[in-house]
Amino acid sequence: MKPSQDDLEVIGAFNPGAVATDQGVVLLVRVAERAAEKRSDKTALPRWNTASKRIVLDWEDNADLAPVDVRVVKQKRDGCVRLNFISHLRVGYSRDGRNIDSVAGAKLEPAAEYEEFGVEDPRITRIGDTFYITYVAVSRHGVATALASTRDFQSFERHGIVFCPENKDVVLFPEKIGGRFYALHRPSGAAAFCKPEMWLATSPDLVHWGEHEPFLGGSGVWDVGRVGAGTPPIRTSEGWLEIYHGNSRREEDRGIGAYAAGLLLLDGKNPRRILGACGQAFVPETDYEREGFVPDVVFPTGIVERGETLLVYYGAADTCMAVVEFSLAELLRSVKGK
Amino acid sequence: MKPSQDDLEVIGAFNPGAVATDQGVVLLVRVAERAAEKRSDKTALPRWNTASKRIVLDWEDNADLAPVDVRVVKQKRDGCVRLNFISHLRVGYSRDGRNIDSVAGAKLEPAAEYEEFGVEDPRITRIGDTFYITYVAVSRHGVATALASTRDFQSFERHGIVFCPENKDVVLFPEKIGGRFYALHRPSGAAAFCKPEMWLATSPDLVHWGEHEPFLGGSGVWDVGRVGAGTPPIRTSEGWLEIYHGNSRREEDRGIGAYAAGLLLLDGKNPRRILGACGQAFVPETDYEREGFVPDVVFPTGIVERGETLLVYYGAADTCMAVVEFSLAELLRSVKGK
Numbered sequence: 316m317k318p319s320q321d322d323l324e325v326i327g328a329f330n331p332g333a334v335a336t337d338q339g340v341v342l343l344v345r346v347a348e349r350a351a352e353k354r355s356d357k358t359a360l361p362r363w364n365t366a367s368k369r370i371v372l373d374w375e376d377n378a379d380l381a382p383v384d385v386r387v388v389k390q391k392r393d394g395c396v397r398l399n400f401i402s403h404l405r406v407g408y409s410r411d412g413r414n415i416d417s418v419a420g421a422k423l424e425p426a427a428e429y430e431e432f433g434v435e436d437p438r439i440t441r442i443g444d445t446f447y448i449t450y451v452a453v454s455r456h457g458v459a460t461a462l463a464s465t466r467d468f469q470s471f472e473r474h475g476i477v478f479c480p481e482n483k484d485v486v487l488f489p490e491k492i493g494g495r496f497y498a499l500h501r502p503s504g505a506a507a508f509c510k511p512e513m514w515l516a517t518s519p520d521l522v523h524w525g526e527h528e529p530f531l532g533g534s535g536v537w538d539v540g541r542v543g544a545g546t547p548p549i550r551t552s553e554g555w556l557e558i559y560h561g562n563s564r565r566e567e568d569r570g571i572g573a574y575a576a577g578l579l580l581l582d583g584k585n586p587r588r589i590l591g592a593c594g595q596a597f598v599p600e601t602d603y604e605r606e607g608f609v610p611d612v613v614f615p616t617g618i619v620e621r622g623e624t625l626l627v628y629y630g631a632a633d634t635c636m637a638v639v640e641f642s643l644a645e646l647l648r649s650v651k652g653k
Numbered sequence: 654m655k656p657s658q659d660d661l662e663v664i665g666a667f668n669p670g671a672v673a674t675d676q677g678v679v680l681l682v683r684v685a686e687r688a689a690e691k692r693s694d695k696t697a698l699p700r701w702n703t704a705s706k707r708i709v710l711d712w713e714d715n716a717d718l719a720p721v722d723v724r725v726v727k728q729k730r731d732g733c734v735r736l737n738f739i740s741h742l743r744v745g746y747s748r749d750g751r752n753i754d755s756v757a758g759a760k761l762e763p764a765a766e767y768e769e770f771g772v773e774d775p776r777i778t779r780i781g782d783t784f785y786i787t788y789v790a791v792s793r794h795g796v797a798t799a800l801a802s803t804r805d806f807q808s809f810e811r812h813g814i815v816f817c818p819e820n821k822d823v824v825l826f827p828e829k830i831g832g833r834f835y836a837l838h839r840p841s842g843a844a845a846f847c848k849p850e851m852w853l854a855t856s857p858d859l860v861h862w863g864e865h866e867p868f869l870g871g872s873g874v875w876d877v878g879r880v881g882a883g884t885p886p887i888r889t890s891e892g893w894l895e896i897y898h899g900n901s902r903r904e905e906d907r908g909i910g911a912y913a914a915g916l917l918l919l920d921g922k923n924p925r926r927i928l929g930a931c932g933q934a935f936v937p938e939t940d941y942e943r944e945g946f947v948p949d950v951v952f953p954t955g956i957v958e959r960g961e962t963l964l965v966y967y968g969a970a971d972t973c974m975a976v977v978e979f980s981l982a983e984l985l986r987s988v989k990g991k
Contacts, residue, residue, distance in 0.1 A: 393848070395846060432846075455846065455847050455848075456847050456850060456867040457840070457842040476864070476866065479816075479820070479838070479840045479854070480840050480842035480846070481840070481842030482817070500817070502817045502818050503842065504818035504841065508734045508735075508791070508792070508794070508795045508796060509795050509818075510793075512795075517861070518863075519857060522863040523856050523858075523863035524862060524863060525861035526813045526814070527815070527816075528814065529767070
């Protein structure tokens with residue numbers, strides 16, 4: 316993939332949203348870029364500039380930065396956090412769901428101050444004729460989740476921030492249930508009263524969210540660091556099937572840790588009710604999952620149904636995207652078995 | 654004030670919501686309690702128990718706890734945070750707005766797991782015949798803001814969590830503006846990308862919130878630690894008047910720091926637009942503001958209009974509640990002067 320500007324280089328294309336359309340599978344791929352130039356004593360911190368409407372590079376002395384992990388630095392002067400890369404979303408097409416036929420020119424790029432450090436980790440849910448995209452918006456104001464919609468993946472309408480900082484990994488259910496839309500989301504509070512959790516919320520209109528409830532806490536082992544939604548839930552004969560993620564390491568360790576995936580089966584009429592769960596159903600195994608910008612990561616973000624087969628799209632090692640096929644019947648057996 | 658259980662003692666009554674009613678001023682006072690018994694080697698961590706529906710005391714060895722500040726400890730075994738006290742809300746009546754005539758038996762007490770560590774810092778906004786109460790709900794799931802309503806301050810209807818963790822200091826505007834309700838809120842993200850900020854959101858129904866936008870960042874001096882809404886906004890001839898709080902110390906310092914108050918004047922038709930601001934309009938000065946459970950705190954939470962006089966109710970030193978009178982005309986001059 317070509318970088319979006321001459322002074323940037325692409326370092327990864329991962330964590331894709333995916334949806335079935337009349338044109339086959341459409342993927343919305345998170346493309347991460349960093350400065351093409353390297354300087355031994357400085358680090359480039361990319362930022363979308365509201366005035367010039369392009370990405371600028373803030374070159375900071377390494378001595379003024381404290382590393383948090385491989386992606387994140389803290390500015391010593393003000394304690395604020397910055398990323399050493401910036402992401403946007405690109406549209407890809409795949410007729411068979413396994414091979415990319417083309418990558419379109421259309422992009423969902425930072426276009427507002429609340430996205431100035433990047434647009435990340437999209438999930439796509441089709442509701443009627445419209446594709447709704449929840450994505451992470453990173454800025455000086457924190458890490459929030461915003462909503463956009465499109466009918467053609469060529470132009471995108473923004474609906475603002477739907478889950479305020481810090482909140483990531485929001486997936487929408489594809490229809491109203493009992494008169495309300497539902498979402499799963501992953502808040503991260505500053506006080507850390509609690510273990511990591513996934514939450515549930517409802518909405519009349521997809522833009523305004525309330526009735527927030529804790530939904531699923533981690534088991535404390537493979538998901539001790541984080542637990543959040545992965546793919547948008549799909550309706551099956553047994554209920555809603557959700558593929559979620561867990562992270563093995565705690566925030567305090569300052570590293571990132573391994574990401575694996577589990578399965579949840581939710582009551583079709585009441586998604587609050589968990590009928591079955593299966594942790595570590597899908598774990599990093601291949602070289603491209605175990606080695607990369609962030610090692611040991613499988614991070615499912617998109618799902619497409621092809622009859623009895625499910626195509627699950629995921630980010631591998633925060634570097635590349637991959638697809639894995641599951642038998643729907645087998646997944647349902649796994650999730651009901653525990 | 655009597656404790657709510659024999660094994661508890663009241664350590665403070667502060668941060669009151671306040672509203673004018675036909676019965677005079679009604680106050681909803683945060684009452685903080687801790688274990689009446691003291692043990693030299695242990696600390697009691699109070700918790701509302703969902704099964705027994707009363708407050709139980711978890712006695713923990715001091716060696717197993719790391720102090721975060723005077724109110725907060727971290728459990729070494731799991732890194733989870735607990736409070737060494739628990740709060741509920743009690744109803745008080747004042748005909749003249751200056752003296753408490755009576756404290757009613759009615760209470761808004763923890764009644765769900767999401768409130769198990771306490772119900773704190775209410776704000777009251779009258780909309781039509783209903784009084785809406787935003788309050789902080791603290792639990793193992795984090796620090797969130799929930800909504801309740803009442804018509805009589807004797808029974809309360811709960812509407813669940815309206816702002817998910819971590820979020821505090823939510824105030825509602827008393828009417829729809831351009832077809833939407835508005836709120837100010839204070840999210841606290843784990844990653845600390847940013848300086849402390851107050852945010853704004855909109856709602857069709859007071860329960861579901863969206864269109865979240867950063868609203869006001871701190872000036873970086875008296876409000877370097879936190880900046881959030883204080884009293885619910887009131888409509889004046891010049892626009893919305895909001896009394897907000899700032900905190901002088903950063904979270905990293907592990908202390909709490911001084912709380913003072915500032916003024917904001919917002920466009921009557923578009924509350925996003927700040928017409929005027931005045932920092933440190935009201936600061937700790939008296940003994941009861943400078944000494945107490947948390948020293949150097951004035952924390953405005955309630956406001957009542959009496960013609961050209963404003964009665965502002967506030968918590969002093971996280972210990973007692975107090976009222977201060979302002980001339981509306983003077984406040985408007987102050988806020989427009991800067």
